[in-house]
Amino acid sequence: xxxxxxxxxxxxxxxxxxxxxxxxxxxxxxxxxxxxxxxxxxxxxxxxxxxxxxxxxxxxxxxxxxxxxxxxxxxxxxxxxxxxxxxxxxxxxxxxxxxxxxxxxxxxxxxxxxxxxxxxxxxxxxxxxxxxxxxxxxxxxxxxxxxxxxxxxxxxxxxxxxxxxxxxxxxxxxxxxxxxxxxxxxxxxxxxxxxxxxxxxxxxxxxxxxxxxxxxxxxxxxxxxxxxxxxxxxxxxxxxxxxxxxxxxxxxxxxxxxxxxxxxxxxxxxxxxxxxxxxxxxxxxxxxxxxxxxxxxxxxxxxxxxxxxxxxxxxxxxxxxxxxxxxxxxxxxxxxxxxxxxxxxxxxxxxxxxxxxxxxxxxxxxxxxxxxxxxxxxxxxxxxxxxxxxxxxxxxxxxxxxxxxxxxxxxxxxxxxxxx
Numbered sequence: 001x002x003x004x005x006x007x008x009x010x011x012x013x014x015x016x017x018x019x020x021x022x023x024x025x026x027x028x029x030x031x032x033x034x035x036x037x038x039x040x041x042x043x044x045x046x047x048x049x050x051x052x053x054x055x056x057x058x059x060x061x062x063x064x065x066x067x068x069x070x071x072x073x074x075x076x077x078x079x080x081x082x083x084x085x086x087x088x089x090x091x092x093x094x095x096x097x098x099x100x101x102x103x104x105x106x107x108x109x110x111x112x113x114x115x116x117x118x119x120x121x122x123x124x125x126x127x128x129x130x131x132x133x134x135x136x137x138x139x140x141x142x143x144x145x146x147x148x149x150x151x152x153x154x155x156x157x158x159x160x161x162x163x164x165x166x167x168x169x170x171x172x173x174x175x176x177x178x179x180x181x182x183x184x185x186x187x188x189x190x191x192x193x194x195x196x197x198x199x200x201x202x203x204x205x206x207x208x209x210x211x212x213x214x215x216x217x218x219x220x221x222x223x224x225x226x227x228x229x230x231x232x233x234x235x236x237x238x239x240x241x242x243x244x245x246x247x248x249x250x251x252x253x254x255x256x257x258x259x260x261x262x263x264x265x266x267x268x269x270x271x272x273x274x275x276x277x278x279x280x281x282x283x284x285x286x287x288x289x290x291x292x293x294x295x296x297x298x299x300x301x302x303x304x305x306x307x308x309x310x311x312x313x314x315x316x317x318x319x320x321x322x323x324x325x326x327x328x329x330x331x332x333x334x335x336x337x338x339x340x341x342x343x344x345x346x347x348x349x350x351x352x353x354x355x356x357x358x359x360x361x362x363x364x365x366x367x368x369x370x371x372x373x374x375x376x377x378x379x380x381x382x383x384x385x386x387x388x389x390x391x392x393x394x395x396x397x398x399x400x401x402x403x404x405x406x407x408x409x410x411x412x413x414x415x416x417x418x419x420x
Contacts, residue, residue, distance in 0.1 A: 008063075008064075019036055023038075023382065025382040033057060034058065040053055040071065044156065046260060047071075048073065048076045048077045050093060055068045064098075070094045072092060079260070081260070089152075098113050099111070100112075109130040114144075120153030120156035120259075126142070126143060138178070140177075143173070146238075147168050148163060148166070157248065158268050163237060169201065169249075170198065170199050172197045175191065175192045175193075176190070177189070189209070189210070191209050194206040194207075203234055206230070206232075208227070212420045220319055220320060221323065222320075227284075227316070228313045229313075232310065243285055243288055243349050244285050244290070244307065245278045247282060250279075254416060257279050263277050271290065283314035283347040285346075287345065287396075288401075292307050298354060304351050306351050309349040314345065314346065316343070317345075319342045319343075338372070339371065341371075342368075342369050343367065346363055346364070366397050368393045369392075369393050370393060372389070388416065390414065392412065392415070393412050395410065
């Protein structure tokens with residue numbers, strides 16, 4: 001007897017079983033394509049309450065994987081920066097993704113296509129992925145096009161001035177990702193090359209390398225991130241490299257920060273001092289979140305802001321110390337995990353001089369302590385992702401913002417998720 005690896009092609013009418021999505025994981029049914037439907041609701045400060053439905057389906061969680069959501073944006077409960085009511089928000093939002101394994105072509109390979117009109121962003125893309133058999137190595141190719149059709153779509157954003165509207169941003173990406181386990185720890189490496197795609201309103205090229213080392217030191221755990229990027233051309237603001245955190249393009253992949261409504265407005269913006277919000281990414285110099293990072297350059301002391309650029313490097317480190325204090329109350333140990341750590345960041349970013357050459361700024365650095373609170377279980381729901389809230393205190397800065405006087409002082413920021 002030979003096992004039937006695909007029961008869907010045994011008849012002209014594929015066996016399909018549709019049920020309610022109760023978020024409780026059961027064994028996959030090898031005889032049917034399984035689909036699950038549930039009502040869905042969300043919120044942002046511009047659309048207000050969003051009500052709709054979500055469908056997910058797959059065969060053995062490997063073939064013909066579909067994720068589809070659609071919402072009606074009611075506008076009820078809007079929370080805009082200047083108050084009031086704005087009815088120019090999108091009437092409907094949707095998010096669609098299809099993925100299928102292509103083992104018949106190359107073992108461990110798959111392809112995906114996706115489309116969404118969500119939070120003012122039109123995004124269309126697709127890609128190929130290949131995980132080498134028996135290894136952690138992953139190769140991927142991806143292309144996507146993004147558009148914010150007019151200025152009203154910027155109202156959704158935490159940083160509306162950092163996105164270029166009415167212009168297609170097409171990006172082609174090739175990436176190699178690998179993980180190496182070694183005695184006492186592991187290392188992951190991601191080598192990524194990106195360039196503007198055909199039809200894009202801007203033209204650029206970019207290559208970056210990220211290496212993350214994790215190592216156990218007795219009851220402590222050390223994580224070190226090395227990052228370097230070189231890019232050239234007219235980089236769109238939403239895809240640029242940022243000194244303190246993630247780019248607006250990267251923030252679109254996190255539902256908590258892709259739109260206004262969850263982050264207090266007085267924590268946002270760029271100015272002469274740091275603010276209290278940071279989303280991990282970029283050079284991740286968290287002590288300079290919200291800081292314009294001005295530099296006087298050239299013989300004429302021209303004032304340039306270096307909070308974003310094309311190229312740069314960074315070293316980030318975190319030392320978890322919560323292993324020294326194994327306090328896990330019975331009431332929370334199953335669903336809540338708390339990390340305590342010391343951290344330090346150092347890096348430099350480039351700016352363009354009057355001859356349009358990239359020059360590195362002097363390095364900036366920060367150090368301090370932080371906590372991460374992770375809700376790892378949501379009651380009995382097995383497929384709801386954990387949520388991590390991060391509270392960092394960059395107590396020490398190497399270069400002070402103009403509005404500050406003390407290199408050592410109490411500063412804090414709040415974020416969703418960890419950088420590495």
